[in-house]
Amino acid sequence: MSKWKKLTIGLSVGIMMFTLAGCGGAKQETATKPADKKIVLGFSQIGAESEWRTANTESIKASAQAAGIELKFSDAQQKQENQIKALRSFIQQKVDVIAFSPVVETGWDAVLQEAKAAKIPVILTDRSIKMSSGNAEDYYVTFMGSDFVEEGRRAGKWLVDTMKKDKDPVNIVELQGTVGSAPAIDRKTGFEEILKQNANYKIIKSQTGDFTRAKGKEVMESFLKSAKADGQKIDVLYAHNDDMAIGAIQAIEEAGLKPGKDIIIVSIDAVKGAFEAMIAGKLNATIECSPLLGDQLMAATKDLVAGKKIEKRIVTKEGVFPAEVAAKELPNRKY
Amino acid sequence: MEKIGVTWNRLTSSKLYWPLAALFFVLLFNFFFTKDFFAIEIKDGHFYGVTIDILNRATPLMLLAIGMTLVIATKGIDISVGSMIAISGAVSASLIGGKLEYVDGVKTLVTLVPMPVAIFAALLVTTLLGMWNGLLISRVGIQPIVATLILLVAGRGIAQLITQGQIITVYYKPFQFIGTGYILGLPFSLFIVGLVFGITLYAVRKTALGMFIESIGINPIASKFTGINVSKYIFSVYAFSGLCAGLAGLIICSNVSSADGNNAGLFIELDAILAVSLGGNSLDGGRFSLLGSLIGALVIQSITTTIYALGVPPEITLVVKSVVVIIICLLQSANFRKVVFSKWAQKRGIPDAKNAAKL
Known part of the structure; x- marks a missing residue:
């Protein structure tokens, strides 16, 4: 065995020990076996075109961290081609669940068929889609968001x-x-x-x-x-x-x-x-x-990985604000 | 009779003839089909009307076109200007400060740094980014479209990083003057364009600078052997293009009092290139006309405003715009005119040689 190989192995073992120790010490005996797999969620966001979208992104990122889900986040900068690329890379990386907010309604046929073939469940957030042929509902497990x-x-x-x-x-x-x-x-x-x-x-x-x-x-x-x-x-x-x-x-x-x-x-x-x-x-x-659907999204992701059935349509809670209540309501706003 | 003919020939062979004709036709169309298009009234002590809107809205594009003309004259191209607009807006807005605080129900404005410092910083940053482009192209020898592609892609990321992904709103009133203020009844931004145009025109036409740039665009190697410091001038035009983009970014950001890292100046680099091209400038470099590019920018904005005024359904606005642009480009092409109009010209007895000479 060459010197370099020894060094690399030594280093990688060291790094593994280090990360595992960071997880809380108790897991050290599992060092030989693969550690408990974290749920991986691939999320393709439209972009950051408004404060609303930014709040949406932040809610999803915060909730993923709180729920202990590994989030692969991709920003499409308002372009469908970027979103399709992101979805394809999620499929290649074999994530557990794909969620995305489609920038436009149509044109998702091919990429969603690929996801279906790879048996990766797809969640739509806040915008729905249309298929050129066949029923769109066959290609996603739930549509989460506002009506x-x-x-x-x-x-x-x-x-x-x-x-x-x-x-x-x-x-x-x-x-x-x-x-x-x-x-x-x-x-x-x-x-x-x-x-x-x-x-x-x-x-x-x-x-x-x-x-x-x-x-x-x-x-x-x-x-x-x-x-x-x-x-x-x-x-x-x-x-x-x-x-x-x-x-x-x-x-x-x-x-x-x-x-x-x-x-x-x-x-x-x-x-x-x-x-x-x-x-x-x-x-x-x-x-x-409301863009704050992070918690609902993480709950749905966990349910999906656990094999539970979830509802086809999840609606977020929302209200109407006339100008009279604005001053009272402003401090409560998160976005 | 002959005199009129000569004047007419001189006019049609002028570089500005076709850009002006395009602008004239767009405006003529509006004269007949858009009600009150040329109506101008005085409101709050300044002029108010559709034509003023066109001038005001076209200013960022005109600034970009000035910078882009010089870049294109050296046979280069700068596709990073849209991203630089986003960066310029992000820098100025975040330095001025986006906080509106309510102290006992009273609005208080918070500025982090004085406005001139923020403006200077924004312009400095974009000029430095322009220099970076220039460095890659003139010293490292990367092709212009590739070198500026780096900032086109990365620039919006940088802008987002500065704004932390938020749209920053500027509540500081004096800053809004750049994009919405009026002097002598005309938009302030128009004076910025006038100043930049004046200085640039003086530099390229009253000194040897313009000739050097044209010479580099036609043949950089020959220029080098004549003793022109080619890389210095190439470096400078990209830096200048960055400065113009910075100014355009300030105007856009100030006009809506907010900096939007993702959408400010999105795809405007393509409009800027189109403006230069509509202005009768060849993308192959060489001879250029700054005034032509300004007219090109006005043509583009006139088409956009016309589409709004006519109430074209939003689904087909881009198609309408592209059809108009295609027609204008075809009319400007000497080859196309020769094929289509040669028969007509023969009938009128205009010698074909004139058209051929222009090819």
Whole structure:
């Protein structure tokens, strides 16, 4: 045996002893056998496009640590190709459970079939998927997260209840999320469902703001000008997330109008920034879409590894926050 | 009659003819199809209207295009500018401080360092990153697209690291002036562009700098033998491009009073390259026109704003944009014009030689 080989073996044994000692000493007799395998969860996050997403990431990371689950985390930077790459690498590494938040609804057929063939259960978090053929539900064990259609409905209901207008026309402009994403499609659907029952409420303009402040502001600037050119008055702004609303508020102020008064604003997510805007009287209401699903995700992961059956749809707990409660609620917000 | 013909020929053979024509057609389209497109009113002591929006929104792109023009003139390319925007925003926003504290219900602004220091630091960081690009390209000899690819990928990671993955909101009012303030009724950011453009134009046209850059773009080896310090100039143009990206980042970050490591300036490097190209500059290096690039940037922003104003459904906005860009690019191509318009030109008796000469 060469000197180098001896040295390497000595070193690796030393490292093993060291790590095992760190686990709590009691496990030292198992040094010859493989140690108890930690559950490995592969999670592919969309990116960090908003405070909401960051809170979501943090919740998952914190809960994984608390639950003693090894988390393989990958950031897709809003690109589906990156997510598919991440999922493929999880399959190659043979993780126990794969969880991901799909950036768009379609295009997952091939990679999910690979996961299925590798017998790795897949959990969808906060966004759902569609398959080009076959039933999407066959490819994931549970869909965990908010009900976006319900959020849209809540925004619509809040608006109709607050405006209290039965006959006067109400002109609404809408800032949509990323084109093709589940929250953008569902929040639009839910909101329009409520508007259908109230014929005087009308969406006069609708454009995507990509869920970002900069785009929300740019599009709102254009809305304000083209509405004016067409001789329409914008009564309400409905934004699919708080960040776009925050951007749009700046555009409204720069146009010399008072956000929250001249234009009623309702958005979704309930991030801290939205509460600050509500306290300043610039935002009227935000519909909660809780990102704190880390604990529920870890519980589901453990159940899956233990071979338990879990529900196909797990909904997170959420509320509606009008501006009146903002000051009281802000200190409790985690995101 | 002949005089008009000569003037017309001189105009059409000008490098700026096609960029200007593209801008003119986009604006003409709006004149007919977008209501109140050119309406300008005065609000809160400044001009307010769609055209002002276009100018204001185009400023980051114009700054990038100025830097990119010089880089491309040396036959290089800088695809890291979008990431540098994110870094510049992250540095300035996190140095100014993102805390809004409520003390007995009163809003208190907390700034960590004075604003000029934060701005200087942001510009210094991006210039240093530009120098890093320049070093890799001019001294190590890595191809420009590969060398700047490193920062394109890593840059957003660095920005996220600085912001700790959060969107940092800047509540400090004076900082918002850079992106939303007005001087003499015009957006302040426009004056930044004017200043940078003026200085750059002076440097490249009133000194030998512009000629050196063009010469390097056409033939770096011959330039070296003529005694031009090739690597020094290549190094400098990338550093300058970094500085321009830093300024653009400050404007973007200040405009929405927040720094978003992930989305600030996403894909804007492609728009910047497109602006340079729409401005009639060859990606092969050599002769360049700064003004052309500025017009190119304006064309891109005009198309975007037009799409919003027309209310094009969000699902197809990118298709519409790309079709318009393709048409403009085709019209600018001398080859394409020759094939399509040669028959028409023959009928009018315009000699084919003129078109051929431009090839």
